[in-house]
Amino acid sequence: MSEVKNYIESNKERFLEELFGLIRIPSISSIADHKPDMYKAAEYWKKLLLEAGADKAEIYETEGNPVTYGEKIIDPALPTVLVYAHMDVMPVDPIELWDSKPFEPEIRDGKIWARGADDDKGQGFMHAKAFEYLVKYDLLKVNVKFMIEGEEEVGSPSLPKWCKDNIDMLKADVILVSDTGMIAPDIPSITTGLRGLAYWEVEVTGPNRDLHSGLFGGAVANPINVLAKMIAQMQDENGRITIPGFYDDVMEVSTEERELLGRAPFNEQDYKDAIDVEELAGEKGYTTSERTGIRPSFDVCGIWGGYTGEGAKTVLPSKAYAKISTRLVPNQDHQKISLLFKDHFESIAPKSVKVKVTPLHGGYGYVCPIEMDAYKATEKALEDLYGKRPVPVRSGGSIPIISDFEKILGIKSVLMGFGLEADAIHSPNENFPLEQFYNGIEAIIGFYGHYADINK
């Protein structure tokens, strides 16, 4: 057993106990009541970094939730790695579908079960432990900075300004992030593309109060019927989004590159079986991986209105609501898309209703060049561990702040993620396999070695 493996093995229980302490803080950034928990999580991270060997660690106020920043500067002349992670998590609805309590982590079947087990407390924590090892055995040959934020799950609204305000402190050669996944436990991969995002809440108002559906039904526009029609119009029969101008800036991927991306292993039957659907659906002319990797999407994330209780209430409701999101591809500007959607959605509303569109958040897509030093160091670290070269993958997910980092700090990110599809991030029963957790720590330790070597 290598020294690294040995260290992990003999410190396992402490690692888990420390991680569980972080997970137990219900730091849900989208729910205002959890604001105090964000400070608890920030304090927890400060302690983690100091105990792991940081020269200093501080909690910084932002316009929103706090950021924990820490660093260890070996020598200003050496390259610097800036680790980014987030301490906030998604809400836990529908709570009744969880097999164990979301903020009381449990180990079952070799996995950690909890909200944040993977995204991003589990993955972020791996960096603290890799750093601890490198410091303890004096193996750190580059400078390391940590920036742990608390608003990733709501689109990082305050971090760009905070980055601008602290641009000197954050100076680095690369940003290292573990907030993505790999193809399978035995197929290492590195995410080289992320989708952008635009997200709105829409409110459709019909009559000024709920009406009796018998006395008024058929003569007064029902806001649910209308909202359904409006949503239905947003995509055509080929699954293309109908917002005028929506595809104008979509970077078309060349036939050659599509062929390359198509080499990543994908078994449609397994994919369908895993989510129990008989048929997949999406934009005509593209494969499943392309539909999530290089094409935008349109999803209603939530809808509500009228009577939703037990039994039958005959009502023509006053209001209907939906939370609507689009995933965008690199080169699409989420601010432009946000306005295009708002204009279009309002324009297709019949006069019989009033429509209000509120943008909730947005972010740009991102592409990581595979020629970068840090990408290569990641590749080597994963190859050491898994015995095969990792596959570059375009992910359908969004980490809007990654493209902001590039714009504001001028630093590219490498997305070295250890999540698996079955981890159910954002869903009930989120989990993170212990194997991924330990492998992640080992691979990150490996990264620092290769990165220092390449830069010698």
Added chain:
Amino acid sequence: MSEVKNYIESNKERFLEELFGLIRIPSISSIADHKPDMYKAAEYWKKLLLEAGADKAEIYETEGNPVTYGEKIIDPALPTVLVYAHMDVMPVDPIELWDSKPFEPEIRDGKIWARGADDDKGQGFMHAKAFEYLVKYDLLKVNVKFMIEGEEEVGSPSLPKWCKDNIDMLKADVILVSDTGMIAPDIPSITTGLRGLAYWEVEVTGPNRDLHSGLFGGAVANPINVLAKMIAQMQDENGRITIPGFYDDVMEVSTEERELLGRAPFNEQDYKDAIDVEELAGEKGYTTSERTGIRPSFDVCGIWGGYTGEGAKTVLPSKAYAKISTRLVPNQDHQKISLLFKDHFESIAPKSVKVKVTPLHGGYGYVCPIEMDAYKATEKALEDLYGKRPVPVRSGGSIPIISDFEKILGIKSVLMGFGLEADAIHSPNENFPLEQFYNGIEAIIGFYGHYADINK
């Protein structure tokens, strides 16, 4: 002041106190937890009838909620009036929109504010008090029976069987019902038509769990997007329902009768202002009154799915639900429509989702001939009170049990309602003007006099 008016005036406070006692029982029939309240309401009605002068009053078990039955038989050779009312009420959601608590009745601005103030506790109670007066002053010249049920708001599922089982006890010449409205406080009207109803809950299942909308969005069918598309397809661009065969049995109303019905006063601007909509909407080729009176309608009464909390959660949900109703016109069979809908809705579902359709309730429409003795007696009673002949009106609402009475008991009903549009039945802030309440008692007393005279 007439003796009747005098009696009402001097007993006002007691009347209201007794009515409020009934209203305070939260007898919501669609919510199983309120089952014990149904028995409380049945007991309350039994007491009301006995105190008003019934020879007997009993609570009868049914397969569902209890029925209170009472009677006063003057002479079996005389005509018999069977009074029907219901003791159950609608749910109170959205509770936050009520200005006062729904089950704590208050008098403000000359109105009673509470769930059931009009529908149907207030209106049903008028019959108890009219009966009390007639018995007290020995003015009752016909037999009277009372049948007060507890499942009207869920489509009276148990009453038909109970009627069949008690067909002899319920023998009568006419059924008198106050569960409808009149055009305006100064425009008396009698409802001569009711729409039927069919109501379903639909469940659309996409993936077997909520998915990350970034990782899967664009490649996996979103059940909310799909449900919206399916709902949108249920009506064409002319507002016609697209279920094959839906209009087959619709009784087309002659041009002549449409002209007659069109004479009922209607001010479109006032109607729009009252509900604050800029434009009305409905089936092409029909007026607003026709759209609710003689044409079927299609309304989504409720919809829900995905994330509906605060802020932005990016999720591709597993399930989406809707409560869907159609109002039917006389001659449409709700059981046939229920099957047609189910078949059609399931047939338009893409293979990427699973669809489940659950019928929740249904009922037939009804037409009351204006040549009936009891209709004429009602006409006269209202003319005495208001100084003008009441207008016959086809209502858009449904009281499914009315057509069942005709089928099972062979008895026609007269719908002598005193509700007003502003009463907000089924909505927050349901109310009933005291003037309508007192006028109702007086008109019902008048009805018995005229009905006895006509049948002399």
